[in-house]
Amino acid sequence: MIFLNQAKVFKSNSNTNSVFYRFLDIAIITCSLIAAAYFYGVALNRVYLTTLLVVLLGFSYTAEAFNLYRSWRAGKFRHMVIFAALTLVFSFVALFIFAFLFKFTEQLSRVVMTLWFANALVGLFIWRLTSRLYKLNRRRLGMSMQRVAIIGATESGASIFKQIIAHDELGYECIGFFEDRQPERLFDDMHLHVAGPIEDAVNKARRGEIDVLFIALPFKAEKRIADILARLGDTTVDVHFVPDFLLSSLIHARIDHVGDIDTLSVFESPFIGARELVKRTEDIIIGSLILLMISPILAAIAVGIKLTSRGPVFFKQARYGLHGDEIKVWKFRSMTVMENSNDVKQATKNDSRITPFGGFLRRTSLDELPQFINVVLGDMSIVGPRPHAVSHNEEYRKKVEFYMLRHKVKPGITGWAQINGWRGETDTLEKMEKRIEFDLLYIKHWSLWFDIKIIFLTIFKGFTGNNAY
Structure with missing residues (x-):
């Protein structure tokens, strides 16, 4: 399918951000132990370095289980904070179980361990709160807003629009729907006027007037989608394709690869990797x-x-x-x-x-x-x-x-x-x-x-x- 190959030119920096966030959490947990040991006058010997390694491994493992480093742009801040706190709690529980099994709990200072946990908990919260307030302030000032257009006045297009309206923390400003069909053929529950034909959306993208473009056309319109993507290939707009079928039945949707061919999983177990x-x-x-x-x-x-x-x-x-x-x-x-x-x-x-x-x-x-x-x-x-x-x-x-x-x-x-x-x-x-x-x-x-x-x-x-x- 031509449009799948063409879509590969559009990239996201979410992976880069998640790597940075992982590094920041690890740095905060490590610095929290160093600060706690320095405050109480305890030397960081091999036992404490072992405990640090256990906590970091436990934190990294549990963070992946909680999907802590997914994009929270459309998520709730309190959920992100709760998951981060629970991840830290589980990592310290793993530490105490490990220390009990290998009989070195007596070599650990309870004061240092308490300070370490408290410092790490506060640190994980503060950087997330600071980042949240910074991003929200930028969006209020209109500095981090992204202009969004939706190609296709369809049911899936309406669903995307409703999510944009419901989550203002996304920082999305929808400029309208773009559609070539006659009004009587459009989705009945459309709450936004059609701003123009699809050609207008493509031209706006070329002029840099659109940051994010959602294509909500049916799969059967493959040739139209391929043509749109071909014309968007020389723009910097972020393009997302919204499937029009089985939206409620995709139990675990993800992009996979068979050789050089991309595939979309439809029915697949969530327990992979x-x-x-x-x-x-x-x-x-x-x-x-x-x-x-x-x-x-x-x-x-x-x-x-x-x-x-x-x-x-x-x-x-x-x-x-x-x-x-x-x-x-x-x-x-x-x-x-x-x-x-x-x-x-x-x-x-x-x-x-x-x-x-x-x-x-x-x-x-x-x-x-x-x-x-x-x-x-x-x-x-x-x-x-x-x-x-x-x-x-x-x-x-x-x-x-x-x-x-x-x-x-x-x-x-x-x-x-x-x-x-x-x-x-x-x-x-x-x-x-x-x-x-x-x-x-x-x-x-x-x-x-x-x-x-x-x-x-x-x-x-x-x-x-x-x-x-």
Whole structure:
């Protein structure tokens, strides 16, 4: 496609900025330790240098998990500050765990460590606040405003315009839409007049009257888009293409390369590269800690099952896991039967197969606790779409749009759908559709912070529900 090759001439300095921001954070954390040691009169020996290395590694790792160095121009300042603070907290937690395991906590001064943390926290906040105020002041003075034009009075063009209006911190000033079609063929909800034909936008870009240009034409207009990009090739305007289809279905969109050909991922797992390592580390650490803490509860439940009904304590049922591969999910047995065939009847209210003690386990989700074994083994995650029986998968994949995309990630013990009340029996198609909707929202917006939020909310509202039988 010609326009993809042509688009490569337009570059962004976001990568350069993110490298500078990483360097600045590392410098602040390092200088904070030096200042704390100097203030308390402690020499920076090999032990302190080791602690510095652990904190820097922990900070860098967690920062990537929180996506701390993404562009925050359209983000909320308080979110950026909170993520920076949480990143520092997690890095110091990692330090204390490391120091405890290798038995050198006694060689560290509590005063120095406290001062170090406080200095670093204040430093990370101050530079971000200073940068924020500086940029906002420049935009108020009109010194950092960017003139924006949108080619295409389409639905995707209207969506971009609404975001520009909603986020004045972007520093964008929209001069209008540019469109060649007749007014009756334009998108109905257009809130801005068409400033002129597309040729006017191209000419304004050539004269330097436009800084950013959004192309919101449909994919089928490839020849028109290629022609526009060819004429913009000798300008310095920043060009962004806004796709007109599957905007809500792109669960993890990114540009990839196959040789010299650029591709746009449409259906892809968010856990690629470093993110996969972050997710697996989260599952191993949190899963192992939870298994250790709940071991007395597991033992008590096992005794309760043996005393109240005949049969084994555990029940392993076939489920679809990552990429749709079959896995065996661990559960406490809550029924008098051990159904694991191609035709599994879903539990319903007052189901005669459920034992009295099993009913309690199911209502409180305690029957799911053995799945932390699946998490540690790598078959499941703590947070992710709940696994369905194989027969239910085969039934609903034909009825619910994008159903199988939930298998782009590992199934979870808890999930965004369960937090929002879509758990238990799915006796109607609408219930399953809502569950899938929330599952795909989780996959699309995954972050380490999102996982922590879901885990926290599960403690208060995720274990019980009216639909759990």
